[in-house]
Amino acid sequence: MKALFEVLKPASKDWILASSIDPARLPAHIAIIMDGNGRWARRRNLPRVAGHKAGMDPVRTAIETCARLEIQALTLYAFSTENWKRPRTEVDMLWRLLRVYLTRELPDLMRQRIRLTSIGRLDQLPDPVREELENAIQATAHNRGMRLNVAINYSGRAELVDAVNAIVEEARVKGRLDDLRIDEEAISAHLYTAGLPDPDLLIRTSGEMRISNFLLWQIAYAELYVTDTLWPDFRRADLLHAILDYQKRDRRFGGLSFQKEASAATSESEWIETAGPLAR
Numbered sequence: 001m002k003a004l005f006e007v008l009k010p011a012s013k014d015w016i017l018a019s020s021i022d023p024a025r026l027p028a029h030i031a032i033i034m035d036g037n038g039r040w041a042r043r044r045n046l047p048r049v050a051g052h053k054a055g056m057d058p059v060r061t062a063i064e065t066c067a068r069l070e071i072q073a074l075t076l077y078a079f080s081t082e083n084w085k086r087p088r089t090e091v092d093m094l095w096r097l098l099r100v101y102l103t104r105e106l107p108d109l110m111r112q113r114i115r116l117t118s119i120g121r122l123d124q125l126p127d128p129v130r131e132e133l134e135n136a137i138q139a140t141a142h143n144r145g146m147r148l149n150v151a152i153n154y155s156g157r158a159e160l161v162d163a164v165n166a167i168v169e170e171a172r173v174k175g176r177l178d179d180l181r182i183d184e185e186a187i188s189a190h191l192y193t194a195g196l197p198d199p200d201l202l203i204r205t206s207g208e209m210r211i212s213n214f215l216l217w218q219i220a221y222a223e224l225y226v227t228d229t230l231w232p233d234f235r236r237a238d239l240l241h242a243i244l245d246y247q248k249r250d251r252r253f254g255g256l257s258f259q260k261e262a263s264a265a266t267s268e269s270e271w272i273e274t275a276g277p278l279a280r
């Protein structure tokens with residue numbers, strides 16, 4: 001966290017927020033659905049692409065802040081398989097922005113020792129975008145800092161289908177199709193995110209209460225944080241607020257919290273008393 005304070009003005013709003021964060025309880029993996037670019041533009045009577053352009057600065061700030069906080073992994077939802085349905089000009093602009101980002105930011109990613117990876121059906125990307133992406137992935141492959149994982153042409157359902165097909169294909173090649181049994185570990189190990197911890201915190205901007213086909217398997221126990229702030233307005237303070245909110249949550253993973261567990265253990269006889277014949 002020390003690295004974050006290096007860029008914050010003492011006693012500023014961001015400084016005060018950052019000081020309230022418990023460095024021992026940071027999420028290992030943050031995932032963000034960056035939504036609201038179109039609405040941001042419409043409110044200003046601008047074309048939608050202006051919203052995407054304005055969304056670039058928050059991308060840079062979120063990456064830098066997470067890297068300085070020493071978050072292990074940040075996954076950004078940049079383009080879903082459904083986004084192909086948008087007008088051609090908008091889709092082309094998104095590709096252009098991604099290429100600009102990759103060329104312009106690569107030196108900064110290297111300086112921050114960030115390792116870039118990407119998830120999605122990347123073979124369907126336009127050639128120049130795929131090449132630029134592969135180049136940046138390769139250039140950062142040996143960096144040991146934060147993992148920046150960009151979801152491009154991504155669909156959570158397609159990822160699960162790809163994982164199951166990969167398991168079946170592996171079994172077929174090994175001649176083990178007949179006794180194939182698929183379990184949770186096998187699926188996790190064949191997802192695009194294999195090797196990454198599951199997200200602890202999923203942030204969605206612009207207020208929609210939807211998952212939008214994002215990391216369907218991996219977010220089983222993620223804490224959700226939805227803010228009305230539109231993505232182009234998402235500042236460092238908004239990210240720090242989300243982390244602070246996450247640190248207030250009681251994460252039980254389907255079990256009981258520590259206090260409740262302790263009291264449950266001591267009150268079993270009381271429970272039998274209350275439940276009466278049902279419990280016997």
Ligand code: FPP
Pocket residue numbers: 034035036037038039040052055056059076077078079083094097098101150206231
């Ligand atoms: C959702 O807003 C946003 C997107 C589909 C694209 C996100 C892309 C960027 C922020 C820029 C490029 C990203 C990287 C990682 C370099 P929307 O258009 O669905 O907004 P709306 O719901 O208000 O219409």
